[in-house]
Amino acid sequence: MGRKFVVGGNWKMNGSKAMIGDILKFLKEGQLNSETEVILGVPAIYLDYVKSSVPANIEVAAQNCYKVDKGAFTGEISPLMLKDIGINWVILGHSERRQIFGESDELIAEKVAFALENGLKVIACIGETLEEREAGQTEEVVCRQTQAIAEKITDWSNVVLAYEPVWAIGTGKTATPEEAQTVHKAIREFFAKNVSADVANSIRIQYGGSVSGATCKELGKQPDIDGFLVGGASLKPEFVDIVNARA
Numbered sequence: 001m002g003r004k005f006v007v008g009g010n011w012k013m014n015g016s017k018a019m020i021g022d023i024l025k026f027l028k029e030g031q032l033n034s035e036t037e038v039i040l041g042v043p044a045i046y047l048d049y050v051k052s053s054v055p056a057n058i059e060v061a062a063q064n065c066y067k068v069d070k071g072a073f074t075g076e077i078s079p080l081m082l083k084d085i086g087i088n089w090v091i092l093g094h095s096e097r098r099q100i101f102g103e104s105d106e107l108i109a110e111k112v113a114f115a116l117e118n119g120l121k122v123i124a125c126i127g128e129t130l131e132e133r134e135a136g137q138t139e140e141v142v143c144r145q146t147q148a149i150a151e152k153i154t155d156w157s158n159v160v161l162a163y164e165p166v167w168a169i170g171t172g173k174t175a176t177p178e179e180a181q182t183v184h185k186a187i188r189e190f191f192a193k194n195v196s197a198d199v200a201n202s203i204r205i206q207y208g209g210s211v212s213g214a215t216c217k218e219l220g221k222q223p224d225i226d227g228f229l230v231g232g233a234s235l236k237p238e239f240v241d242i243v244n245a246r247a
């Protein structure tokens, strides 16, 4: 069976009730390709609100959650809380969590494992910095980040991997389709060698980093790109075109 195209819109720390109203309006009016799975990554405070007003063909994801079920962890939310309000997805290990909030490969892997154990589906993010790319370390970095997760989980069926080169995030500098494809292929080879041929064939790998209505079609044609994780453009009507990149 082919891999279903999956497009995430990561709103990051953006939005207001008014803005969410505008976003939901263009999502409801746009003809979203039913062959594409659509997931909105929503700030925690708006999860319940968005979940209650989003069309049924769109999933809602948290942008983070912690690795235990409850307790004295001020400011954190748990997978159980997300499930309690009907949220089925979480984005973990985004480069902003890694770079700004100092989350390690190990912590992210623990969060992925705990989220999966508690019935969430996970978009797990990986990607190299500009410095690492220029030092020729791209594949080493994304494999190290993936390996950390592979040490904590065996079942990858509820995981989508998002390859997001840090230098392409929010910079307007999209990786070329060839650059992205090369890394996606390397990640799939990592799975074939270190996990299983089955997982290598079935895992969906999104590309993220300045994806726009203008760049999505060529990126979406690459054989190992199975969707996108979109930041800035997911707040705008062009997100509909990105969802429909393969249509």
Ligand SMILES: O=C[C@H](O)COP(=O)(O)O
Residues within 6 Å of the ligand: 010, 094, 164, 168, 169, 170, 171, 172, 208, 209, 210, 211, 229, 230, 231, 232, 233
């Ligand atoms: O999660 C999304 C990525 O960080 C991409 O963000 P961007 O599309 O604004 O570059």
